[in-house]
Amino acid sequence: xxxxxxxxxxxxxxKVLTNFDLxxxxxxxxxxxxxxxxxxxxxxxxxxETTCDMAEHAxxxxxxxxxxxxEEIDLIVIGTTTPDxxxxxxxxxxxxxLGIHGPPAIQIEAACSGFIYGLSIADRFIRTxxxxxxxxxxxDMLTRIVDWTDRTTCVLxxxxxxxxxxxxxxxxxxxxxxxxxxxxxxxxxxxxxxVSKKHDPAVANQHCVIMKGSEVFKVAVNTLGRIVDxxxxxxxxxxxxxxxxxxxxxxxxxxQATAKKLDMPMEKVIVTVQDQGNTSAASVPLALDTGxxxxxxxxxxxxxxxAFGGGFTWGSALIRY
Ligand code: UT7
Numbered sequence: 001x002x003x004x005x006x007x008x009x010x011x012x013x014x015k016v017l018t019n020f021d022l023x024x025x026x027x028x029x030x031x032x033x034x035x036x037x038x039x040x041x042x043x044x045x046x047x048x049e050t051t052c053d054m055a056e057h058a059x060x061x062x063x064x065x066x067x068x069x070x071e072e073i074d075l076i077v078i079g080t081t082t083p084d085x086x087x088x089x090x091x092x093x094x095x096x097x098l099g100i101h102g103p104p105a106i107q108i109e110a111a112c113s114g115f116i117y118g119l120s121i122a123d124r125f126i127r128t129x130x131x132x133x134x135x136x137x138x139x140d141m142l143t144r145i146v147d148w149t150d151r152t153t154c155v156l157x158x159x160x161x162x163x164x165x166x167x168x169x170x171x172x173x174x175x176x177x178x179x180x181x182x183x184x185x186x187x188x189x190x191x192x193x194x195v196s197k198k199h200d201p202a203v204a205n206q207h208c209v210i211m212k213g214s215e216v217f218k219v220a221v222n223t224l225g226r227i228v229d230x231x232x233x234x235x236x237x238x239x240x241x242x243x244x245x246x247x248x249x250x251x252x253x254x255x256q257a258t259a260k261k262l263d264m265p266m267e268k269v270i271v272t273v274q275d276q277g278n279t280s281a282a283s284v285p286l287a288l289d290t291g292x293x294x295x296x297x298x299x300x301x302x303x304x305x306x307a308f309g310g311g312f313t314w315g316s317a318l319i320r321y
Pocket of ligand 1 (some may be wrong): 027028029036112153212213254278280309310
């Protein structure tokens with residue numbers, strides 16, 4: 001028994017912030033942002049919009065594309081690090097919106113790897129008979145937790161949501177998922193405060209993302225290279241078998257390094273970072289939905305999804321679409 005992606009959906013807030021807009025907010029240039037990151041513009045949520053609002057749009061679109069109604073969904077897994085509230089978890093809030101009553105709603109906090117983590121968990125539920133129709137979402141509103149005076153982070157992060165419906169299938173489907181974490185790197189990318197930790201008055205902007213960018217960059221490139229090898233080896237496949245790389249969209253240079261590792265031309269990589277920035281847990285399902293809806297990704301294609309984020313957390317999924 002395998003799980004298979006029956007439908008995809010995504011959502012981006014209406015407001016677009018360009019690099020030129022950012023030039024008016026912090027000391028930066030369009031040229032610096034484009035050449036160092038590949039980002040040209042990004043979407044920013046409206047003041048009254050929430051992560052659950054974005055997740056709902058993406059979920060409804062995925063359900064529509066899979067031809068699935070709310071009564072069929074028996075598992076919700078949502079990756080987010082920017083939930084609406086401390087609790088109920090965003091999956092519960094979403095459940096109420098969709099009129100789903102009873103099935104488990106799991107929220108995963110794994111930063112940018114949240115969707116891959118969610119996919120891995122839902123896949124295991126389906127393969128072991130624990131679920132028959134799973135809604136898996138990655139949704140984040142990082143613009144709410146960036147310091148808009150810190151040019152090293154505020155030019156990178158953005159908002160959005162992506163979703164898939166997973167159903168059981170005799171044929172793969174999701175061939176394998178691989179998820180990892182190493183908390184030894186927790187000081188390179190983090191938000192200082194949460195709920196239980198005492199506020200440190202010496203730390204400014206305690207609720208905002210802090211990142212040692214160039215150190216994260218180096219670990220990300222190496223780690224993603226390793227997980228590509230791990231994924232191919234687990235499936236006894238050569239890199240030439242992959243039709244599409246669907247990477248986390250943090251930085252064009254990181255994406256290019258992973259594509260190079262796979263000997264893949266950039267035409268075989270779904271790249272959205274120029275238009276969407278880094279949407280954290282939403283970036284992989286947003287890229288997947290983009291590739292599916294514009295007709296590049298077709299049924300039967302072999303996809304390699306990968307992500308890397310704060311924790312550090314990282315993961316991959318090999319999928320026969
Ligand atoms: O999604 C989770 C995982 N996150 C990532 O994977 C992000 C990984 N890191 C990166 O993508 C890159 O490291 C960054 C895009 C964040 C930064 O690029 P970089 O090439 O590593 O630059 P840097 O941090 O080494 O900074 C180079 C220079 C510095 O100036 P000095 O010290 O050389 O004078 C920075 O102050 O660029 C400066 N700088 C900026 N200049 C203009 C940093 N941010 C900006 C900015 N505009 N926005």
